[in-house]
Structures are given as structure tokens and as C-alpha cells.
Amino acid sequence: MAGRILLVEDDPGIATVIVTALEDERFEVDRVDGIARRDACLADKSYSVMLTDVVLTDGDGLSSLGEVRDAHPDMPVIVLSAQNTLDTAVRATELAAFEYFPKPFDLDELVRAVVQAAGQRGGEGSPVPDESGEGLPLVGRSRAMQGVYRMITRVLRNDLTVLVLGESGTGKELVAEAIHQLGHRKSGPFVAVNAAAIPHDLIESELFGHEKGAFTGAIAQAIGKFEQANGGTLFLDEIGDMPLEAQTRLLRALQSGRIRRVGGRQEIAVDVRIVAATNRDLAPMIAAGTFREDLFYRLNVVPIELPPLRERRDDIAALARHFLGLAVGEGLPRRRIDTGAVAALERFPWRGNVRELRNAVFRLALIARDETIDAETVEMVLGSPDVAAEVDGDTGFAGALEAWLRVSPPREGQLYDDALAEFERPLLSHALASTGGNQLRAARLLGINRNTLRKRLTDLQIDPDDCTRRD
Incomplete structure (x- = not known):
């Protein structure tokens, strides 16, 4: 036995x-x-x-x-x-x-x-x-998320370096926050830095700090992210966008547990847990020499790959209700969502993943006329999910029209009105989003009179302030 x-x-x-x-x-x-x-x-x-x-x-x-x-x-x-x-x-x-x-x-x-x-x-x-x-x-019970949850629980009681992989908008920073909040370093600081958002000539100063006079404009000593995160977790987002020189210094810091401020002579011991993330495929970057192979191996101790939303559609209902709750906390009206609306949301391609869904749900909460969001409301605010699901992001207007015609056979004598009703709202919303809500510039972009634009916005009940870009 x-x-x-x-x-x-x-x-x-x-x-x-x-x-x-x-x-x-x-x-x-x-x-x-x-x-x-x-x-x-x-x-x-x-x-x-x-x-x-x-x-x-x-x-x-x-x-x-x-x-x-x-x-x-x-x-x-x-x-x-x-x-x-x-x-x-x-x-x-x-x-x-x-x-x-x-x-x-x-x-x-x-x-x-x-x-x-x-x-x-x-x-x-x-x-x-x-x-x-x-x-x-993190929200969701789909099978695709179970491996993520299990990997998170396995790193809570240790300090192994984690590399979170996934498309933009899948929630990579949320994974880093969960590892910190639930792990043994939760009493320490959680510090996040986005390598893609920092100018290349400043990233070393951002990470390691600098001494007064280290470079033009360094009028005082500055503490870097490593020192700020001492005793806690440092989240290095978009690590694939870090320049090679900074990668070299980062590798040295990870290997030794010590950093040196820019312009400084003294090495400083730091105790940080590293969680890195990227939406890029690092393998071809390593082959091209734009990402250090030894740094990759240092970071890729425990890889956690986040599935895109299209591979976890079973979670859309739970995510939508979760975001409706968050919307109330942002001062938006309290809404419910019915099964028809959920089914419509599940048919969207969600190229912006969970972040795009969140923004869409907030927009629904703001614009919906009734307390309950139904499929008609989803289509009114977000457009047709069937058209969106069939149109690739690069096919343009012609491709969108062709896809719409496939799923919506034209009624005789109504094709112009039907097509206008389908595409005018997203077209005007896109123009406003592209111009930051500036109606004069949006009218010029569309090639129509500003007064015509104002009238159509009024007729379609579109608030320029509600028009924001999708992720």
C-alpha cells in the first residue's frame, strides 16, 4: 500500500x-x-x-x-x-x-x-x-485564470523574481499588486515604474537616483525607485522598452542586491522583490540584440502569462458587474446589467482587453437611460458587437462597412439610412476622441460645418465630454 x-x-x-x-x-x-x-x-x-x-x-x-x-x-x-x-x-x-x-x-x-x-x-x-x-x-473564475491564481499563490511566501507576460490591458500591474498585497512583503512599499514612459536618458536616474550635480538640472539629491521600494516590491512595467545601457545596470543591481546613484561613489544595499512585466515578445529582441539574454533569465524565474480577454469570455459577466460597482465609487449612477447585454459584450473582440472593457462599462454606466443596461443600450453606446467582432483593427471603414453588410442584410430603400444610423455615432465619437473633444477641430476632420456637427451631436444625444479613445 x-x-x-x-x-x-x-x-x-x-x-x-x-x-x-x-x-x-x-x-x-x-x-x-x-x-x-x-x-x-x-x-x-x-x-x-x-x-x-x-x-x-x-x-x-x-x-x-x-x-x-x-x-x-x-x-x-x-x-x-x-x-x-x-x-x-x-x-x-x-x-x-x-x-x-x-x-x-x-x-x-x-x-x-x-x-x-x-x-x-x-x-x-x-x-x-x-x-x-x-x-x-483580479476578477474571474474562468479556466484560463486558474493557472494565474495558482502561480500567484506559489510565490507569496518567497521572493522569487516574477515576469508577467500578456497583451496591453490584461491586468499585469494587478498581478504585481496581488503578489505584493497578499505576500509577506505587504507591510513594505509597492513602487511601480513604467520603463516606456521615461525618457531613455533619465531612466537610470529614475531607477537608481542621482546625486546633486550629477548632470545638468540635478540641483538636489534624488532617491530612485529601488531605494523607495526597499523592504517591499518594485514593479518594472514595460521592461522590454528599457534601453540596453540601463539593462546592464539593472542586471548588476539584481545580481548584487546593491545600487549606486548616478554620479555617486557609494554602493547602497537594497532589499526589494522584483516583479517585471512586458507586452512584447522578448525572444526576437534577444536575437536582435536589443534585450539582454542574461537579464531575461534573471527576470524569468517565475513566468506568469495573462490570457487576453478573448480567451476568457466566461469572465466578462463578472468583470462587467465588478466595473459597474467601481463606477458607483467614481460618482456614476448605480446600474444593473441583464443577460442580453452580457451576451452582447461577450461578442466584442476587446482588442484592448480588460482595460477596454472597464472603460466601456464606465461609458455604459454614464450614458444608459435606464437603471438596467440591456443589449439595445450596449449597441446604442458601443456600436454593433457583431460588426466589431468581424472587423480587424487595420481593415478601416470599408472593411467595417463590408462586415456590417454581411451581418445586416440591407432593407430595400433603407440602405443609406440604416448605414448612416450604424456608423454615424461611432464616426462622430471617434472624431471627437481624436481631437480631445474639440468640436471645431472635429468638424474640420470630418469635413463638415461646425453647426452641422453640433446638430448631429444633439440629435444623437452624444456628449463630447464622454468621448474618449478606446484602449
Whole structure:
């Protein structure tokens, strides 16, 4: 016998699959469906590993897990859950769970974890301090996000360098904030610096600080981001845009744990946890010599890849409701969103990812005429999702019109009016966004009279102040 396993699972189907797989590995498995029977088994027998679901017939499987760990400190615990949120993953980590598996899980991977846990009785150390789980920055229960949550929980109790990869707008800074807020450095500062937003000749001063007189304009000593983040976390965003010379100094600082201010002679020890991020593919940059290969390996200790929103459409409903709640905090009206509106949002391409969705939901909250946002409101404010989904960002107006005609067969005698109704609103909104809301410049861009533009804005109930660029 490879060992005795206690399975606490109230779903008979899932339990049967797990028991069969573990018995094939020569484990003896006791299966119970609730907390009371779990405690009775633990009082009667010794187990190599316990697997527990979160939602059980008589309560929350995690609520008393701390007591189980206190009574059986050498027994590894693996948590299974259909409550697939970052909150659940973090709670499992706080309670020193050996592993956390969201449902549906990979059975082979689960069995491998049980085998490993049975051979490493004693778990993974002491739990991190308790957190309520409220206010966690990442939202979504899709399968695509579960790997992200699991990787985050694995780096909370260590200082391994993390490289967050993903398209613009996917939430890379939110991952960095979660790692900081939930980790053992949460009492220290969280300092973010965007390498793409700093002029190349100033980035070293921004990172490492400078001494008075180090260069023209350095009228006083300045403390850099590394020193500001001492004892906490330094988030290096858009690391792929950092110039080579700065990459060299950054690599040296990461290797030695010491920095030197620009114009300074003294080395300063710094204790920071590094989380870096980029939306660029670093492999061709390394091949081209524009990104240091040794720096990449230094940063890429724990890679976390964020999925684009198009690969996690199941999360759009939860994200939309989350952003509606945030909109109230920004002084916008309280809104609800119905299933038709959610379905419409799910059909958009969201090239700007979660950031674009957030801006769109805020715009809906502002402009919607009723308390409940429906599909008609989505189309009125954001345009047709079917057209947007079919049009690539580079096809232009002609491509947009062609795609619209495919999904909206023209009515005889109505093609002009229908096309005008479909495209006039986004066209005027785009012109205003492009000119910062300046109606005179927007009219010139469109090639129409300013008074004509004003009348159309009034007829279409478009507020120039509401027109902002999409991400």
C-alpha cells in the first residue's frame, strides 16, 4: 500500500473518479462527504494525505482547516474547489495547503500531486498571515485564470523574481499588486515604474537616483525607485522598452542586491522583490540584440502569462458587474446589467482587453437611460458587437462597412439610412476622441460645418465630454 488517503468530497461522481485513480496507484482511500465525518476519520486513523473540497454538505471545508492543520501538522492537505476565485486560492495558501486544484482539474496532475505529497509529509512550511480576501484586484473564475491564481499563490511566501507576460490591458500591474498585497512583503512599499514612459536618458536616474550635480538640472539629491521600494516590491512595467545601457545596470543591481546613484561613489544595499512585466515578445529582441539574454533569465524565474480577454469570455459577466460597482465609487449612477447585454459584450473582440472593457462599462454606466443596461443600450453606446467582432483593427471603414453588410442584410430603400444610423455615432465619437473633444477641430476632420456637427451631436444625444479613445 502506497499510503492512506482521506477524501472529503460530497459529489459522488467526482469522488468515484478520484478514488479509482488513487486506488490504481495502490493508495487506500477513505471517502466522506462532510466535516463531521472528516473529523471522525481523523480521530480514528492516520492519513498520508487529505484531499478536501471547499463546499461540503455541512459547511465550508476551509473554515476549520486551520484546526485540522494544528492537530495533524505532518499531514499534507490538497484543496479542491469549484469556487474558482483568487480569494479561494489565497485562503488555501494561507492555510498552508500542499496544493490547490480548481474544478475541473486534470486528474493525472492531481494524482501526481498526491504521490508527491505522500512522499513529502510535512507540507510547505508555516502559513502566511490571515487575509479577509476582500478587495482582491483580479476578477474571474474562468479556466484560463486558474493557472494565474495558482502561480500567484506559489510565490507569496518567497521572493522569487516574477515576469508577467500578456497583451496591453490584461491586468499585469494587478498581478504585481496581488503578489505584493497578499505576500509577506505587504507591510513594505509597492513602487511601480513604467520603463516606456521615461525618457531613455533619465531612466537610470529614475531607477537608481542621482546625486546633486550629477548632470545638468540635478540641483538636489534624488532617491530612485529601488531605494523607495526597499523592504517591499518594485514593479518594472514595460521592461522590454528599457534601453540596453540601463539593462546592464539593472542586471548588476539584481545580481548584487546593491545600487549606486548616478554620479555617486557609494554602493547602497537594497532589499526589494522584483516583479517585471512586458507586452512584447522578448525572444526576437534577444536575437536582435536589443534585450539582454542574461537579464531575461534573471527576470524569468517565475513566468506568469495573462490570457487576453478573448480567451476568457466566461469572465466578462463578472468583470462587467465588478466595473459597474467601481463606477458607483467614481460618482456614476448605480446600474444593473441583464443577460442580453452580457451576451452582447461577450461578442466584442476587446482588442484592448480588460482595460477596454472597464472603460466601456464606465461609458455604459454614464450614458444608459435606464437603471438596467440591456443589449439595445450596449449597441446604442458601443456600436454593433457583431460588426466589431468581424472587423480587424487595420481593415478601416470599408472593411467595417463590408462586415456590417454581411451581418445586416440591407432593407430595400433603407440602405443609406440604416448605414448612416450604424456608423454615424461611432464616426462622430471617434472624431471627437481624436481631437480631445474639440468640436471645431472635429468638424474640420470630418469635413463638415461646425453647426452641422453640433446638430448631429444633439440629435444623437452624444456628449463630447464622454468621448474618449478606446484602449
